[in-house]
Amino acid sequence: MDFDELLNLEQQFYQEGYEEGRNVNLRQNLFEGKQYGLQVGFQRFQLLGIIYGICDTLIQRFDDTGLHKNAKLIKKLIEDIEMNNNQESVAVYERSIFKIRNKFRLVLMSLQKNMSNSDSTLDRLTLEKVENLSREIAGEIQGYVEDNSASQSEITPQDWNTDW
C-alpha cells in the first residue's frame, strides 16, 4: 500500500465515522425536540381546553345573555388560535390570551350570580381555582417525564424556553 492509498483509506474511515456520529446526534436531537414539542403544546393548550370546556357547558346550562355573549366570544378567540408553533399562531395566542382571561373572569362572575340564585352553599369557581387546576394537570416541567405511578411530585420547575 503506498502513501496515497493509505491517506485515502484514512479519509474514507474518517468519513464513515463522521457520518455515523452526525446521524446519531441528529436522531437524538430530533427525538428530544419532539419530546419538548409534545410537552409545550400540551401545556399551552390544556388551560385553553379547560376554559373552552367550562364556557361550552355554561352556554348549554344557563340562560343568561351576558354570560352567553362572553362565553361565545371566548370560544371564538380560542378557536382562532391554531395548534402549531408558527410565528403567526404564537402571535395570535399571545394577543388573545389576555383577553380570554379577562372575559373568562366575567363569565365566572356571571356564573356566580346565577348560582347564588339557586344554591348559596356551592363553592365558588374562580379564575385562580381554574388556573390551579391547570397547573395540577400540566405542571411546569423540564425534560421528558417518565411515568412514575409511585410519586406525584416529579414535576419540577422549568426554566427552558420554547423558542430555541
Add this chain to the structure above:
Amino acid sequence: MTVEMSDNEDVWGSDSEFMPGSEESPELNKLRQVHSKRGYLDGISSAKEENLQAGFDATFPMGSQYGFQIGLLVGKLQLLATLYGKSDLRLLEDMKQVQKELRINKVLADKHFDENLKPLDSLDELLCKWQLRLSQYEVKYSI
C-alpha cells in the same frame, strides 16, 4: 472540533463491528478504528442542536391537541363538580381521579408512545374512558 479519546474508550462497543470480513488485516482494522472514531466524534459535534427545532415543530400540534382535549374534559367535569358535587360524591371522587390519571406525566409517558413518539392505542383508551364518564354525567345532569 476534535475530541480526544484514549484508546480504551470505545464509543461503539465491539471492535468486531468494523470487520466486514476475516480477510481484513489487524493493521487495517486498527486504522479503521482510529480514523472512524475520530470522524465519529467530529460528526457528533457537528450536529450540535440541529433538528431540535424540527422535532419540536413536528410534535407541537399533537401535544396541543392532547392538551386541549384533556383540558376540555377536565374543565367540563370541574364545572359539573362545582354545580352538583355537593350532592354527588362519585362526581367529586372522579374529579380528583381525573387530575391524577390525566396529569401530564401520566399522559406523556413512555408506555403510551412508541420509540418515535407516536401515540399508542393505550393513550386513546385512557382518554375514551374519561370521555365516556363525562358523557354519563352530562346525561345525568341533562347537559
